[in-house]
Amino acid sequence: MRDPNEVDFARLTMSPEDPTCFALRTTIGAMTALALAGAVELHHPWWAAMTVWLVAQPAPGAYLARSLARLGGTACGSAIGVVIMHALQGRPTASLAALASWLALCAGAGSLFRQSRNYLFVLAGYTAAILVLSNLGEQVHDPELALDRVLCAVIGIACSTLISLHRLLERGQDLREQMVPLLQRSLERVRGYLFDGRAASPNPLLAELAALERAADFSASGDAQHVRRISGLLLQLVALTPCSGRDTSPALPNCQRSPAIPISELIASAAAAKQHGLECVLDELSQAMHRVDDVSIRAMYAAAAALDTSSVLLAAARPVIALALAGAFWWTTAWQAGNVMVMTAALFGCLFSSHDDGSQMLIHVLTGSLLGAVLGVGTRLLLLPHAHNLASTLLCITPCLLLGAWLMRRPATAKMAIDLTMTFLLTAQPTSAPAPHEIVLGQAAAILIGVLAAVAAYWLVPATPQSRSRLIAQRIGRLTLRVAETRSPTRAIRALSRLSAAEVRLLGYVDPADRTFAAAQRCVAEVRRAVAQYHPATGSDGSSAPISTTTVQALRRASAALSASIESEYRREAS
Template sequence: MRSQSSLLAAFTRWLGFDEAGAAQAARLALAAWLAFSIAALLHVQNAYWAAMPIWVVAQPSRGLLLERALYRLLGTLLGALAGFMVLTQDSSLLQLILLAAVIAMCAGMTHLLRGTSAYAWLMAGMTAAVVVIPSALSPQDSWALALARVECTLIGVLAVTLVLWLFTPKTRRGDFYRRARALAADAVDFAAQSLTGNTDPATELRILKALSDIDSAARPISAGSLRGYRNLRHIDQLLLASLNIMAAGQAMGSHLRPEAQAAAALARRLQQVAERLRSDEPAGSILPAPPENLPPRRLARLEQALEQLCQAAAQLAPAASPASAEAHAAPALVPDRDWRLALRTAATTGGAALACAFLAQAYPSQATELAILGVCIFSMLLGSMAQPQKHAPHMLLGVLAGVTGATLYRFTVQPHVDGMLELVVTLLPFLLVGGILRASRRFAVPAIDANMCFMLASQAGMPVASSGAIISSSLALLLGAGLVGCGFLLFPRTVQRALRLTTAAILGDIRTLMRDTNALSRERWLALAGRRILRLLAHMGTDTHSSTTPPAGLLSLLNLGQSIIDLHHLGQQPGHRAIYQEAIARLADFERQPQATAEFLLHLAEDSRDRWLTVTLQTLAHALLASRSTLLAQHPGVNSAH
């Protein structure tokens, strides 16, 4: 008896399962069972759809649970409407071609929106596929199928919300805002250390990655709360100001080194600000007086960044007062819309759906229908992810487990089911196993696909099929998922590619600044470059097994653009025109010859009689030297001595 107990304990530890997990597994199974039972009792077509929302709508916090449920329903309604509009066309081939266009648009939208709102578009594309593909092959059932899909989603969403709501903890937004303020304090500390030359690349990278983590978590944390969504603007302002003050500290440190006393006084002032940011006080007057021995012009950027950071942090304090118009107008990061990845995702998912359209016309059957459905659904699901190749093995494992369980159910249980009571009772053990896997820490991710594919392939509540039909439909679903999963594994979205494209985009913005002085304002440049840096770090953070490291000198790229803007402004003054033209002409080849360009700029700075022009040229030169390896990485054939 003891040996059995110890074996069971070891198995549950290996599974990552505890008492809390057991309770959650029971709730998930109950919600799925209730949803299916209600849909079956109401004689809704394809009642097994009702249990499918349970496994993805369940979330770790109430706000996410509520929004996931609402967007699931909204996406289903939108997809059903789009599907029904597609089905108004007479030609089944035209219907499938239009479906491919809908899927492409919805898949692309998942990279133009963030948070749970992107989930609505994912569900819209999936629902359109579920409605159109069977109906294109059986036109007489089109409206009934679309209506059944909406009814099942509504039943499933209500079931999971009612069963899980009271047991799902509230979102701890206060802790998140406190963490964001503490991270802003770390950014100010970094700026203080930069003034005295006491920073290292590891500290810079740690803080930048933490800022990226805050950015990624902000929208899920804000879900289900009006105040949370109002504070999203202040989070974006805080992140941008933190990036700016870190870069400004580096820039000032590069030309304040000869003035050690002034640098130390300014560093102490920044450390005072950091201490106040770590407290929960409202920070109404958080800024101590600046050192008297530094001209205001040299402090302008640091002062402005510090003021904006403190203003945003004050809005995230526990006792924050309603934001003023000035607080709302402060610069913030641009929205995270990855157009390049959106277009790529739209092309791949739409192309896969289009290929399936021609396959459906050539080989119409239920097996073909399931294979096409698998291609459309799983290409959208994986395509919505930044690093789909990481999830593909989990998806393939889940699909294999779900289809295997469904095949077992159809061969051993379904033929013996006689009546509604037996149907709902015999399905419960399978749902309990699904709940246990979903609640375990080891198999939680593949369990989502396993449960979804079990319900889809089991055809629970449908008439008993022949052995040949069961095997062919199971193999077809496996084939559809396998083709998609293997495609993403063979042609992955590598971190190296994301790094290269993002760095190239930042350098493209810098080239735009050089060509056109009015192309980007100072605030727009910071907001755009800051967003690109955080997105790059977010991509890299999803690939824990990659040996690729972020490029050196990310903050220096910010200073590079800032200094070019300053140089343009100074070049408008008559006395600076000659030096300005020399500097701009030499900067034309800054990417291929960063070191030589920096040396030339430092030589120009020595010839300048204007202190501010000298500082600008020195800052520009130091930014080039600090980002030298990143610039040369874009031109691998260039001699590193340049």
């Protein structure tokens, strides 16, 4: 099983930045944000410094998208938080119930999107939780806290933009540029299949497509939708051109072969070989290649990634369970710092609700939070009491900020580094008034126990690459059966679009040589062949003559083989 989060940033982004330079740049931005937020007397000015780290990204496109998501999610979550506080007037049970509903809605809706769009939804969820729980803990109704959080986000994004401006002007490799060689290799594969009756192993090509799929997550341009649409068609080409030509029509040795591989030639050759499924895919590919700016193509592919009820419900359940576990502990113990614990559980339960490997990420969070809490408590109790002005306060926190930023650019420590820095700022609370030891230690303990509550929630409802790939593969099997059972060309085509989108997604989780992926590719091939059998609709309900019994049986066999592969893989993992 491949790690879906393992991304070759050297290919996806601009020139790599030295970790020391990144640490200096990010630390300067964070300290500037903290100073500005403190100068205008905002509540919790360290939120501004935290924003600098939260939007720090290795790619310029990802930075811009994440900054916009940070601003939009903070504004939306703050507005909802104010509504809950005003409507429920600090009633704990009702407020927690309202938060649970809002977190479920945000996490479930966010599961339909990726990267920055997903971040916008989960941020809206946990921002409301932070505001409401802060008010519950302090037993005050302070709407200004919401405005201050938005202003801190604006200040943090502005400071991060200023210190990253030279990097933002650099340009990474365009997704379409990366797609061109893959298109050529795919067409070469089709030509070899049609003219020679065989094709080479698709695994190298599939590996490149998988890398491109992961690269699309970090693109801020409008190319990602289009590239995924093309990738889905290329996967269909691979599915319809197996390594052995035994299940196809004879090769066409007498046809002229153009070294430029014009796609029109391949369409004609596929038609001559009575490979109607292959002919349809090549025709769609030709249209997509020459209409890259057609909004309808993007809209069609976006609609293809339709609602997957299982994934949405699981994503919605995780933050609710984390909130319930921490809330029950708070209600039972009446702990003074219990609101901080529930806040942390809600934050991380929501943040990783749609993450490809949320369960493992929370282990990194726990490690980083533990280290950050130790550094934060030590700084707040031992150093900050001796800082009597802003300059000395910044001097006290600079070493820890530099350490966190430097670790963030090291592959082995990147995943825990940001949580180290966030927890450090939350526990150190620079520029705040001195607090008794028991309060500082209680807040640090509450943060760690909140993380443990989130870990427990993800143990009950796992979020792993294995579980995610299993859900996607099961969806492919259901869509294959849907095509076998329908008489409507429109429904069959819609199912094919959704299946193609799911297949692209599955490629990001499994090895191309994996048995489950091969079974899923067989489903793709059989569905494409079935759709190619439909003629223009003749019935008033959009239906036409049903596909042949042989095709229906082939679809059911393909779905059954995929289900058997999923079950076998699940038993192997369980043992």
